[in-house]
Amino acid sequence: MGSLICDVRDQKFVLYEILKIEDLFKTQRFGAYSRDMCDMVQDGAKKIAEEVIFPSLAEGDREGCRLENGSVHVPKCFHRNYALFREGGWTTISTSPEAGGQGFPLVIGMMSEEWFMHNFGLVGYAYLTTGAAHLIEAYGAESQKKKYMEKMYKGLWGGNMCLTEPGAGTDLGSIRTKAVRQPDGTYLLQGAKQFISGGDQDLTENIVSPVLARIEGDPPGTAGISIFLVPKYIVNDDGSLGRRNDYTIGGIEHKLGLHGSATCQMNFGDNGECYAEILGEERQGIKVMFQLMNEARVDVAVESLASASIAYLHAVAYAKERLQGSALEDMKNPRAPRVPIIRHPDVRRMLIWMKAHVEGIRALAYYTAWCIDVIHSTDDNARKDTCRAIMEVLTPICKAFSSDVAFRVTETAIQVHGGYGCCSEYPVEQFLRDVKMTSIYEGTNGVQALDLVGRKLSLKKGLYFMILLEEIQKTVQGCRGVTGIKDMAEDVQDAANNLAEVGLFFAS
Numbered sequence: 001m002g003s004l005i006c007d008v009r010d011q012k013f014v015l016y017e018i019l020k021i022e023d024l025f026k027t028q029r030f031g032a033y034s035r036d037m038c039d040m041v042q043d044g045a046k047k048i049a050e051e052v053i054f055p056s057l058a059e060g061d062r063e064g065c066r067l068e069n070g071s072v073h074v075p076k077c078f079h080r081n082y083a084l085f086r087e088g089g090w091t092t093i094s095t096s097p098e099a100g101g102q103g104f105p106l107v108i109g110m111m112s113e114e115w116f117m118h119n120f121g122l123v124g125y126a127y128l129t130t131g132a133a134h135l136i137e138a139y140g141a142e143s144q145k146k147k148y149m150e151k152m153y154k155g156l157w158g159g160n161m162c163l164t165e166p167g168a169g170t171d172l173g174s175i176r177t178k179a180v181r182q183p184d185g186t187y188l189l190q191g192a193k194q195f196i197s198g199g200d201q202d203l204t205e206n207i208v209s210p211v212l213a214r215i216e217g218d219p220p221g222t223a224g225i226s227i228f229l230v231p232k233y234i235v236n237d238d239g240s241l242g243r244r245n246d247y248t249i250g251g252i253e254h255k256l257g258l259h260g261s262a263t264c265q266m267n268f269g270d271n272g273e274c275y276a277e278i279l280g281e282e283r284q285g286i287k288v289m290f291q292l293m294n295e296a297r298v299d300v301a302v303e304s305l306a307s308a309s310i311a312y313l314h315a316v317a318y319a320k321e322r323l324q325g326s327a328l329e330d331m332k333n334p335r336a337p338r339v340p341i342i343r344h345p346d347v348r349r350m351l352i353w354m355k356a357h358v359e360g361i362r363a364l365a366y367y368t369a370w371c372i373d374v375i376h377s378t379d380d381n382a383r384k385d386t387c388r389a390i391m392e393v394l395t396p397i398c399k400a401f402s403s404d405v406a407f408r409v410t411e412t413a414i415q416v417h418g419g420y421g422c423c424s425e426y427p428v429e430q431f432l433r434d435v436k437m438t439s440i441y442e443g444t445n446g447v448q449a450l451d452l453v454g455r456k457l458s459l460k461k462g463l464y465f466m467i468l469l470e471e472i473q474k475t476v477q478g479c480r481g482v483t484g485i486k487d488m489a490e491d492v493q494d495a496a497n498n499l500a501e502v503g504l505f506f507a508s
């Protein structure tokens with residue numbers, strides 16, 4: 001039997017037959033990599049996903065996180081599994097070798113994430129840390145890189161992302177957390193953050209939180225926001241851990257799903273002693289945060305894909321086992337053998353719909369990640385520009401479409417299971433609860449729509465959007481003469497024409 005988490009062959013199909021990623025290995029940047037090496041990543045990811053990541057999904061959900069004496073405790077089974085995941089280097093597959101990562105193309109990192117992200121409650125601690133370390137790698141001073149980055153990439157210290165406040169969710173310009181400059185160049189922070197994934201946990205000995213705040217006297221709105229690094233334990237010059245920083249965990253949210261992921265309220269500077277270091281330049285906080293948003297949003301698409309993929313495969317397996325009713329042709333014969341429900345046309349309809357959407361969002365997410373790889377590896381400037389344009393326009397679509405579709409796929413998986421699908425003995429109800437959050441964080445899907453229409457469609461006076469349409473046009477042309485897909489090519493052409501009309505409407 002194939003895996004119940006991801007379809008190995010379908011992943012390979014997108015990587016090698018659609019995207020032809022072996023061409024990436026001809027570039028200088030990825031010249032040291034090969035298909036064999038990528039296949040080894042896939043085999044290893046499958047193994048640890050099946051033996052470690054998936055088995056702790058239900059237990060993590062049942063046990064959830066606890067706040068005791070001001071400290072967050074994650075589910076017990078996460079400790080061993082986090083250590084195995086961390087030691088395997090799974091969160092740094094595409095991180096640069098200079099920073100201690102393995103340097104594979106991003107699309108290979110994404111492929112491995114597809115194996116793990118169904119259990120974001122567990123692996124989220126590690127991936128959020130890598131995201132925070134990326135920020136330090138891109139914008140940190142040498143001293144900050146030395147102090148924090150290596151330990152974070154190794155997963156020995158944790159990281160997170162502190163943007164949201166009680167009065168500032170989508171509207172980040174309203175944040176009130178305040179930073180006060182100190183004579184030694186550091187800052188003191190005061191304020192409250194909410195909904196912070198991994199704001200605290202007991203998996204790592206230290207946690208480094210990038211926090212958005214406004215320096216006293218800086219202008220209102222997003223233009224006045226800076227970003228700071230706030231360690232849980234202040235790091236001494238020799239690398240040892242010093243005093244506990246002045247912030248507390250006010251509570252953890254009791255959510256619909258992702259029970260293993262601690263969603264924290266954080267109070268900074270109740271005693272006026274919350275130490276913080278600026279990351280990058282003052283008042284550049286939003287710019288710093290948003291430069292990495294593209295990859296973070298594609299990451300959420302992969303998280304959605306992971307839940308959709310596992311839900312679909314569980315639904316297929318269940319439909320092959322569950323006997324109910326007779327075959328359509330034997331409907332009137334009460335003695336006819338009971339058949340697996342996969343024989344019923346309505347069940348097949350649901351499964352085919354799920355399969356089509358899972359494969360669609362996989363292609364979309366991998367394609368967007370591959371565009372980022374081409375941008376980073378090609379010497380051909382025209383190609384780089386084309387890929388940048390496509391990546392920019394597709395990113396909000398990738399995040400919003402994948403998370404909306406994934407929710408519907410998990411819901412359909414419950415439908416395929418009938419009443420059992422609603423019960424906690426089967427994992428599909430948890431897939432649905434967990435995946436719902438993906439349409440909310442990293443910018444709600446409504447915000448992705450605003451980004452697409454308000455910003456991306458008009459980027460470079462509409463040129464980026466036109467480049468995407470041209471690429472679609474080329475694909476349609478290439479398929480017009482091909483038996484079996486001619487009709488589909490015409491459907492895509494019609495959809496592209498509608499898309500162009502909508503684009504023109506918003507541009508005018």
Ligand SMILES: Cc1cc2nc3c(=O)[nH]c(=O)nc-3n(C[C@H](O)[C@H](O)[C@H](O)COP(=O)(O)OP(=O)(O)OC[C@H]3O[C@@H](n4cnc5c(N)ncnc54)[C@H](O)[C@@H]3O)c2cc1C
Binds near residue numbers: 441
């Ligand atoms: C499980 C979970 C984990 C999270 N982890 C983190 C984290 O690690 N770090 C962090 O900083 N935050 C985190 N968040 C917070 C998340 O980013 C916010 O919930 C999100 O940005 C939305 O903010 P909000 O909840 O205040 O909703 P609101 O901003 O109040 O939005 C409510 C609704 O109004 C819509 N809306 C709001 N403004 C507009 C507008 N201008 N135009 C059109 N529609 C609008 C939204 O799309 C949404 O549908 C997390 C949230 C959840 C649920």
